[in-house]
Amino acid sequence: MSITLEGARDLRGFLHGLPGVDRVGAEARAAMLAGRSIKTTAKQWALDLAISVIDLTTLEGQDTPGKVRALCAKARQPDPADPSAPRVAAICVYSDLARVAAQELAGTGIHVASVATSFPSGRASLDVKLADVRYAIAEGADEVDMVIDRGAFLAGNYDLVYSEIVAVKEACAAAGDGGTHLKVILETGELVTYDNVRRASWLAMLAGADFIKTSTGKVSPAATLPVTMVMLEAVRDFREAYGRQVGVKPAGGIRTAKDAIRYLVLVNETAGEDWLDPDWFRIGASSLLNDLLMQRTKMKTGHYEGPDYFTLD
Amino acid sequence: MPKFEYAPAPESRSIVSLRDSYGLFIDGAFTDTADGRIFKTISPATEEVLAEVTEAGPSDVDRAVTAARKAYEQTWSRLPGKERAKYLFRIARLVQERSRELAVLESLNNGKPIKESRDVDIPLVAAHFFYHAGWADKLEFAGYGPSPGPIGVAGQIIPWNFPLLMLAWKIAPALACGNTVVLKPAETTPLTALAFAEICQQADLPPGVVNIVTGAGETGRALAEHPGIDKVAFTGSTEVGKQIARACRRMHRRNTLELGGKAANIVFEDAPMDQAVEGIVNGIFFNQGHVCCAGSRLLVQESVYDEVIASLRRRLATLRLGDPLDKNTDVGAINSAAQLAKIRELSDLGEAEGAERWSPPCELPARGFWFPPTIFTGVAQAHRIAREEIFGPVLSVLTFRTPAEAVEKANNTPYGLSAGVWTEKGSLILWMASRLRAGVVWANTFNRFDPASPFGGYKESGYGREGGRHGLEAYLDV
Numbered sequence: 062m063s064i065t066l067e068g069a070r071d072l073r074g075f076l077h078g079l080p081g082v083d084r085v086g087a088e089a090r091a092a093m094l095a096g097r098s099i100k101t102t103a104k105q106w107a108l109d110l111a112i113s114v115i116d117l118t119t120l121e122g123q124d125t126p127g128k129v130r131a132l133c134a135k136a137r138q139p140d141p142a143d144p145s146a147p148r149v150a151a152i153c154v155y156s157d158l159a160r161v162a163a164q165e166l167a168g169t170g171i172h173v174a175s176v177a178t179s180f181p182s183g184r185a186s187l188d189v190k191l192a193d194v195r196y197a198i199a200e201g202a203d204e205v206d207m208v209i210d211r212g213a214f215l216a217g218n219y220d221l222v223y224s225e226i227v228a229v230k231e232a233c234a235a236a237g238d239g240g241t242h243l244k245v246i247l248e249t250g251e252l253v254t255y256d257n258v259r260r261a262s263w264l265a266m267l268a269g270a271d272f273i274k275t276s277t278g279k280v281s282p283a284a285t286l287p288v289t290m291v292m293l294e295a296v297r298d299f300r301e302a303y304g305r306q307v308g309v310k311p312a313g314g315i316r317t318a319k320d321a322i323r324y325l326v327l328v329n330e331t332a333g334e335d336w337l338d339p340d341w342f343r344i345g346a347s348s349l350l351n352d353l354l355m356q357r358t359k360m361k362t363g364h365y366e367g368p369d370y371f372t373l374d
Numbered sequence: 375m376p377k378f379e380y381a382p383a384p385e386s387r388s389i390v391s392l393r394d395s396y397g398l399f400i401d402g403a404f405t406d407t408a409d410g411r412i413f414k415t416i417s418p419a420t421e422e423v424l425a426e427v428t429e430a431g432p433s434d435v436d437r438a439v440t441a442a443r444k445a446y447e448q449t450w451s452r453l454p455g456k457e458r459a460k461y462l463f464r465i466a467r468l469v470q471e472r473s474r475e476l477a478v479l480e481s482l483n484n485g486k487p488i489k490e491s492r493d494v495d496i497p498l499v500a501a502h503f504f505y506h507a508g509w510a511d512k513l514e515f516a517g518y519g520p521s522p523g524p525i526g527v528a529g530q531i532i533p534w535n536f537p538l539l540m541l542a543w544k545i546a547p548a549l550a551c552g553n554t555v556v557l558k559p560a561e562t563t564p565l566t567a568l569a570f571a572e573i574c575q576q577a578d579l580p581p582g583v584v585n586i587v588t589g590a591g592e593t594g595r596a597l598a599e600h601p602g603i604d605k606v607a608f609t610g611s612t613e614v615g616k617q618i619a620r621a622c623r624r625m626h627r628r629n630t631l632e633l634g635g636k637a638a639n640i641v642f643e644d645a646p647m648d649q650a651v652e653g654i655v656n657g658i659f660f661n662q663g664h665v666c667c668a669g670s671r672l673l674v675q676e677s678v679y680d681e682v683i684a685s686l687r688r689r690l691a692t693l694r695l696g697d698p699l700d701k702n703t704d705v706g707a708i709n710s711a712a713q714l715a716k717i718r719e720l721s722d723l724g725e726a727e728g729a730e731r732w733s734p735p736c737e738l739p740a741r742g743f744w745f746p747p748t749i750f751t752g753v754a755q756a757h758r759i760a761r762e763e764i765f766g767p768v769l770s771v772l773t774f775r776t777p778a779e780a781v782e783k784a785n786n787t788p789y790g791l792s793a794g795v796w797t798e799k800g801s802l803i804l805w806m807a808s809r810l811r812a813g814v815v816w817a818n819t820f821n822r823f824d825p826a827s828p829f830g831g832y833k834e835s836g837y838g839r840e841g842g843r844h845g846l847e848a849y850l851d852v
Contacts, residue, residue, distance in 0.1 A: 080644075080648070081644075083649040086648075086649030086652055086653065086818060086819060087648070090649070098380075098701035099381075100383045101381040103379060103381040294648050329377075330692050
């Protein structure tokens, strides 16, 4: 890949020049990796890593300060019975609750992520979207999860999608302190084809995304293994071409420890072990954490505890 | 040390119960040899002796052929197709029921990763029996006339690379069409064929319909040249295939041969690159490259050569070589010391001829027969590694500039079993497929098999087809 950022200004030409993705082959490869058998010490290590990469999420109309406080308590101490359980990477909430989360998590090192830009549909004027981003940052979010304009992308209006991401990135950079971390949600369930996923990934990275993220969790299908694999190939190739590492975050539909471990294998054998780190890989999930904790306890004690031994938050 | 070290995840061996020694399966029962000898069969991954098996002598072969003849005349050829179908369905279901055991046994005796025997070999074995069970009572619709009859007794000789699958390719169509068989599995991989003999007993298959005589080359020769058989079906090396073809011509005997290959896997600049790299890996490292249709010659369009080689090397570094029974193993053991010696010899020759040799950092187990995944770049058509079948995990990389040149190079081989084309351009796939002289042309995939799809070669890759409607012709008197 010898294309420079300047040369990439002809976005359409660049994005359509990316190698295609063969659906059958991509799904076969993802299925093969899903068949890896992770046992004993490898499983122990993977369970702890999986916990530490979670963006513990609540994105509901019924969210309240009380709910967010409870979730933050869970983030700080996932397993009251076992203080050795690692903490999650971040809490992910709507912007109006970012302040509550920031207060609860102050000094813990756990990040506060806020969705923004008229999440989940992304249907608003750029001014409204930027105001949303600035508000989230002002309320204490140090990570912003924006959505792209899928309508514009599907209409072939790549420049618009690109310029919106650039504008959001600038708003994030203005936050000081090295800027706010920007995750760009592609909403792959609405992009549908793997070719689109690959193009949207590159588009977001060229525009300055720190992370690319599969889904809002509000559209089905949300994260899938093959979609995440295509995105991992994109960040791998992007680093090769430009020397900048971009993170990946599958979100939505990852509920079991088994699923989470499959994603870690996918990361390991697609982008490589450099990405096996909360700085470069996250899983957006709400119910996953308890299954990981349950499996973790099983690995330690040799038997399963009932669900009431794990806190519901 | 890698961050994410996969702990060993071995499939349990306890599901397999091996006898200490095996006789010959003749006329529905295991019998001792009359004039053969006993030899040991091993696990190529550890050189551990697994069991003693029998090398059938000429009179053993004679007994087997006599049993097959009797079964043909007295029972099998007289059964209506729908009754034959029931036996084949039963066998298919028994294979499925015993699939884990058969997969472990195949990996033990052959050295292939359990991932492959479990997910590819054994499911395809069952699929072949199901598919041909469906044909048994519908042969008049196969396009070979109103009531195509069987040929008689088939002598079948199969190789060691897909022991049970090759058995299924041979036995399923033969039985569906009303023939009886004497089958000789390869010298190094007799165990799943002997397990299959037990399955025939479990299925209550009439005695003599399937006979299995283990042994080496001499047993095979005795079978192929036995006056009592009506047809020879052989899969194996071109060298032995030629001997069989000569013998059959002398004896005016029908024969079908599926022999070697040196397939071109052709990658165009507009290929879906990540899947093409997977396809290259699958094309040559699947089953350690012990595949007659392996994509052993990679033809890359020169404009994407650097990119393809870089991606390929990166991908090879993630291949996991080792214990065939470990569920995470991608590359298993070489099947025998003799095959390992041949792979080494040809690889050394490649280097001596001036090609550049590369393997990923890869620790080989101390015992057993192992060879690392290997790529040769800078290979020309004139090099022997571009012409001769290595039958191992060794890829020769060549380049081309235009589609016409790709076709010319792909066809410039004495073989013609398979080819692969990688491009997002549909019209180019069709253009290539109509010009490649190979029995199978895969588009944007490689090494995909299905019982409904005929398989077979051009030129020195053999003649006759196996699978599909076309494959029935080999076992019908048409």
